[in-house]
Amino acid sequence: MVTATEGTFTTPDGQELYSKTWLPDGEPVAKLIVVHGFSDHLGLYLDFFPTLAGRGIAVYGFDQRGWGRSVKKPSDKGRSGPTATVLGDIAAFTKPHLNDDIPVFVLGHSMGGNEIASLMAAPEGSELETTVVKKIRGWLLEAPFFGWSEGETPSALKIFMGRLAGRFLPTFQLKHHIPTEYLSRDPAIVASLSQDKLCHDTGTLEGMAALLDRVSELSEGRMKPGPNVKSIWLGHGDADKCTSFKASRAWFDESAAAVPDKTFRNYEGWVHMLHAEPLADRQLFYKEFGDWILERLGGDKTAAAASAAPTATESAPAAVPAAAPEAAAPEATGAKL
DSSP: OOEEEEEEEEOTTSOEEEEEEEEOSSSOSEEEEEEOOTTOOGGGSTTHHHHHHHTTEEEEEEOOTTSGGGOOSGGGTTOOOOHHHHHHHHHHHHGGGGSSSSOEEEEEETHHHHHHHHHHTOOTTSHHHHHTGGGOSEEEEESOOSSBOTTOOOOHHHHHHHHHHHHHOTTOEEEOBOOGGGTOSOHHHHHHHHHOTTOOOEEEHHHHHHHHHHHHHHHTTSSOOOTTOOEEEEEEETTOSSBOHHHHHHIIIIITTTOSEEEEEEETTOOSOGGGSSHHHHHHHHHHHHHHHHHTTOHHHHHHHHTSOSSOOOOOSOOOOOOOOOOOOOOOBOOOO
16 A cells, blocks of 8 residues: 655755655665656646555655745745755755665656756766765656757747846746646646646746756756766657657767666657656556666566556546645746746
């Protein structure tokens, strides 16, 4: 039986963020740290995490600062801070789970994939590399944001002006609207996402500038996985209109070329939230994702976990959360990151 527990996580600078844990019945065979995407939260992953926990994989996640249930007031929305703060939060959340012999894996979805790819590139010998990166057994990237999808790239002038404004008005908020039909091919999930008040589509100039800087460095090959990155799995739908399938393929083939154990999975015709596609598809994704982790455990652990049921009973799309206070912000169109 899977046990789900809500809690809080305190960041290095004292921010209190929402967290949630899914634990298997008995000793876990592996741990998974979850890093979600832009305008995203832990409540949007349906039965993905209970399914993994049902196979012996303990799952730990938090709503990043500026997102989901970690938003306490309108001015918090999208206030994620610079890259150093983002990576510091992920590292601080991960470190307590590295103190035993249970293998730890890290998942980053969309913007979260961009963030963990940046973490993987921590300089060899740095504190991030020695205390976190080299202790991770495997990294999994779901539709990571390494580039804009075709037709969604903002103009160079818009990017330049946004970065310039971010230096003077770092906490200025703006709306980055996400067409919900880009996220899933399941009509019920699309309808639910349209009403989810925790998906506030609001970023800050500082946070958006940091994200764009990471995209540039990753896409240009200036941030590559370090020598202690052991294993990478990357899954992307080739019909994704939110993040670039081609950029993911290029990063995998070029920047991650030296990683000894790596897998690229093309989900043909799928869109952005692989974990929230139509029922049969998302169940396939859950199984393949879990299989990849379990195959890297070896010995008796793999055999025991493989004998567990590969999928959990699917629930209906998550109920729409209670409305959060709205803050007025300028509108911009775009896709989920």
